[in-house]
Each structure stands twice: as structure tokens, then as C-alpha cells.
Amino acid sequence: MSALSQRDPDVAAIIADERTRQVESLEMIASENYASAAVLEATGSVFTNKYAEGYPGKRYYAGNQHSDRLESLAIDRAKQLFGAEHANVQSTSGAEANMAAYLATVEPGDTIMGLSLDQGGHLTHGSPVNFSGRLYNFVPYSVDRESEVIDMAAVRKLALESKPKVIVAGYTAYPRKIDFAAFAQVAKACGALLMVDMSHIAGLIAGGQHDSPVPHADMITTTTHKTLRGPRGGMILSTAALAEAIDKAVFPGTQGGPHMHSIAGKAVAFAEALQPEFADYARRIVENAKALAEALQAGGLRLVSGGTDNHLLLADCNSVGISGLKAQNALQGAGIITNRNTIPYDERPPYVGSGLRLGTPALTSRDMGPDEMKRVAGWILRVVKDPDGDGVRETVRQEVAEFARAYPVPGITDVKLAV
Numbered sequence: 393m394s395a396l397s398q399r400d401p402d403v404a405a406i407i408a409d410e411r412t413r414q415v416e417s418l419e420m421i422a423s424e425n426y427a428s429a430a431v432l433e434a435t436g437s438v439f440t441n442k443y444a445e446g447y448p449g450k451r452y453y454a455g456n457q458h459s460d461r462l463e464s465l466a467i468d469r470a471k472q473l474f475g476a477e478h479a480n481v482q483s484t485s486g487a488e489a490n491m492a493a494y495l496a497t498v499e500p501g502d503t504i505m506g507l508s509l510d511q512g513g514h515l516t517h518g519s520p521v522n523f524s525g526r527l528y529n530f531v532p533y534s535v536d537r538e539s540e541v542i543d544m545a546a547v548r549k550l551a552l553e554s555k556p557k558v559i560v561a562g563y564t565a566y567p568r569k570i571d572f573a574a575f576a577q578v579a580k581a582c583g584a585l586l587m588v589d590m591s592h593i594a595g596l597i598a599g600g601q602h603d604s605p606v607p608h609a610d611m612i613t614t615t616t617h618k619t620l621r622g623p624r625g626g627m628i629l630s631t632a633a634l635a636e637a638i639d640k641a642v643f644p645g646t647q648g649g650p651h652m653h654s655i656a657g658k659a660v661a662f663a664e665a666l667q668p669e670f671a672d673y674a675r676r677i678v679e680n681a682k683a684l685a686e687a688l689q690a691g692g693l694r695l696v697s698g699g700t701d702n703h704l705l706l707a708d709c710n711s712v713g714i715s716g717l718k719a720q721n722a723l724q725g726a727g728i729i730t731n732r733n734t735i736p737y738d739e740r741p742p743y744v745g746s747g748l749r750l751g752t753p754a755l756t757s758r759d760m761g762p763d764e765m766k767r768v769a770g771w772i773l774r775v776v777k778d779p780d781g782d783g784v785r786e787t788v789r790q791e792v793a794e795f796a797r798a799y800p801v802p803g804i805t806d807v808k809l810a811v
């Protein structure tokens with residue numbers, strides 16, 4: 393019996409149920425993934441006990457000799473993985489990393505450009521309900537109405553008119569490659585800094601599937617738990633010129649003590665991403681997304697921008713006559729876990745949405761390939777074309793659970809697989 397199940401059977405039972413859910417469902421939320429057993433072990437370690445305010449060699453509390461070694465190792469690995477001049481691994485989340493990046497480079501009221509939220513940008517890229525939209529003057533750019541991809545000529549025109557201090561590139565629901573070199577040219581032309589938020593695609597960049605923003609951007613923020621497969625957390629990379637400002641903005645600017653247990657998990661995840669196998673993993677994520685996209689399109693589901701270059705696709709549920717919310721709920725009933733999303737120029741309110749965002753990182757972590765994606769697409773099509781059909785969800789849920797159990801989940805080794 394584990395210490396947890398002895399001390400607190402209630403929480404232990406909830407965690408056990410969550411393990412089973414993760415094994416028996418198809419996790420297709422594009423921002424989620426399965427961390428390895430090694431990452432989970434490091435994240436659940438005794439470093440949760442330690443206060444380490446400050447940075448390696450400059451801490452405010454005693455007893456940090458091992459925290460220093462750990463954080464230095466994480467920093468070195470992050471710099472090596474992305475070829476960056478500077479890395480700060482203390483941000484506790486992607487949102488905190490973005491807050492620190494703004495704090496380091498602009499003043500309240502200054503102008504920043506980011507993709508609008510309803511077109512695939514993130515809350516922290518200027519949403520009025522978020523600190524970013526309340527503190528800074530965000531000028532949103534858009535995707536082209538026809539092609540549904542970012543039109544760099546329009547971005548350039550808007551940047552020259554609005555003269556932002558920072559331009560943010562990097563999104564939550566954008567299925568195409570981002571031209572970082574073109575963004576850098578626009579930033580240069582209007583005297584702005586370029587900030588890339590690579591939260592979603594960090595693993596694809598680490599694995600060499602997408603071009604690196606590092607040669608082009610002044611600062612790069614990211615989460616560590618999405619395609620990168622690390623623990624829940626954030627990170628900021630920057631040029632040497634911004635290093636001091638970034639470090640000060642993280643601590644003491646926006647955070648107290650760093651989460652050393654997460655930093656342990658990050659260090660492990662960076663080492664995993666430095667292995668040659670990780671490049672193959674990143675390649676398979678994209679291959680799977682393309683296979684899924686083709687099968688869904690062949691079945692009559694329209695995809696925003698006509699396909700994908702990365703780990704996610706955005707389906708337009710209007711093409712099957714339902715809302716994104718309806719699709720999300722019906723699929724959940726069938727054991728396929730997704731999220732609804734707005735699509736560009738959506739006519740439905742954000743809470744309902746016309747889009748369904750689907751990602752392949754977690755399924756790829758279970759070693760599924762293009763053949764499996766075709767089967768998954770078949771189940772998705774069956775459900776979204778007949779969301780209220782008699783027994784449709786139940787039948788698919790049973791088929792999905794049986795199928796899913798055959799693909800082991802990294803990090804979950806102790807669930808008894810009922811066959």
C-alpha cells in the first residue's frame with residue numbers, strides 16, 4: 393500500500409480514477425501530453441520542500457547547494473536544446489512567463505501586437521479579461537479571411553501604423569508554420585522587439601520539425617508541458633542583451649520562490665528532448681496530424697486553412713451542421729477528449745464556438761501511428777455526424793476504451809489493464 397493510499401484514501405482513489413481515465417480515453421487536446429515516468433518522479437521529489445529565491449550562486453536562503461546544481465543543469469540543457477544565449481527556467485507556467493517577458497520590456501500602456509484570441513492567439517496576448525489586455529495597449533492582428541493563414545503584408549502594414557514596442561508571434565490554435573524570419577523583419581522595420589511564444593510547438597522545434605525562432609526573436613516564452621513533454625511549467629529564452637531584465641522580471645518581478653521540483657522535472661524533460669529519439673517523436677506527431685487531417689477531410693469535415701503543418705488541426709464543425717460545444721460534448725461521451733474553439737471570423741460566441749481543436753502529441757506518445765489516426769478519424773466522424781444517434785456515443789466509447797487500453801501510457805505503469 394502506498395503512503396498516499398494509507399494516509400488519504402480519498403485523494404488516492406481520485407488519482408487512481410484519473411489514471412484510468414487517461415488510459416481508457418483518447419487524449420486529443422492539442423496542449424496536453426504524457427510526461428515520462430522519469431519526469432513524474434523528479435517532479436514528485438523532495439525538491440518540493442525547498443525555498444530557493446534568487447538564482448544559482450545568489451540565493452536568499454541557505455541550504456541551496458543542490459538547488460544550484462539542479463537549476464544550473466536545467467539552464468545548461470535548455471540552452472543546448474534550443475541554442476539560446478540565455479534561459480530562465482523558473483516561470484511556473486506559460487502565463488507567468490509571458491507576464492515576466494512583458495514586464496522586462498514594456499511599461500503599462502505601451503503598445504504590443506498579438507494575434508487576436510478568437511483567431512488562435514492566447515489569453516495572455518491581450519485578452520481584455522487578462523492582465524495583458526488590462527495593462528497594455530494590445531493591437532490585434534488577424535488571419536486572412538480567405539486563406540485563414542497569417543498575411544505578413546497585413547501584419548507589416550498594421551505594425552508600421554501602430555508602432556508596437558513588442559510583436560508577439562506564437563499561438564494556441566493555429567495549424568500552420570510561422571515565418572519567424574518575416575516577423576523579425578517586420579519588428580525591425582517598426583523598431584519593435586520580437587517575442588515568440590512557442591508554448592504549443594516547443595517540442596516540434598526541439599525535434600527539428602519546425603524552424604527555430606532563436607535566431608530571429610529577442611525573447612521566447614514557452615510552456616514545458618505541451619509538445620515538449622515535461623512537467624507543468626514555463627521557461628523564457630532570450631538574447632544575452634535581455635538576460636538581466638528577464639531574470640529580474642521573473643524574480644523578484646513576478647514570482648517568489650521557484651518551484652524546484654518542477655525545475656527537476658524540466659531538467660529531465662530537456663535531457664529527454666536532447667536524445668535522437670525525440671526528433672523522431674516530433675516527426676511522428678506531425679505525420680499523425682497530417683494523416684488525421686486527410687481522413688477527416690475525406691469524411692467531409694472542413695479544416696481551417698485546409699490542413700496542418702504542425703501537431704494540431706482546427707475543424708470547422710459548421711461543415712457537419714453542429715457547434716464546437718456540441719462536438720466536444722458528444723466526443724467526450726465517446727471517450728475522445730478534445731476542446732471546442734472559435735474559428736477565424738466565427739459567428740458563434742466563444743463559449744459555444746464553431747471549431748474543434750484536435751492534437752496528436754499525446755496519442756503519438758502512446759506510439760500510435762497513421763493507421764491508428766485513420767481509425768480515430770473514423771470514430772470522430774461517426775460521432776460528429778450523428779451526435780445524438782441512438783447508442784452512437786456508447787458504442788464508440790466501448791470500442792475506443794478497448795483500443796486505447798492496448799497502447800501503454802508513458803508514466804502510467806501501474807494501472808491494471810482489464811482486458
Ligand SMILES: *Cc1c(COP(=O)(O)O)cnc(C)c1O
Binds near residue numbers: 485590
Ligand atoms: C498554453 C499557452 C500559454 C499558457 O500556458 P499556461 O501554462 O497554461 O499558463 C501561453 N501561451 C500560449 C501560446 C499557450 O499555448
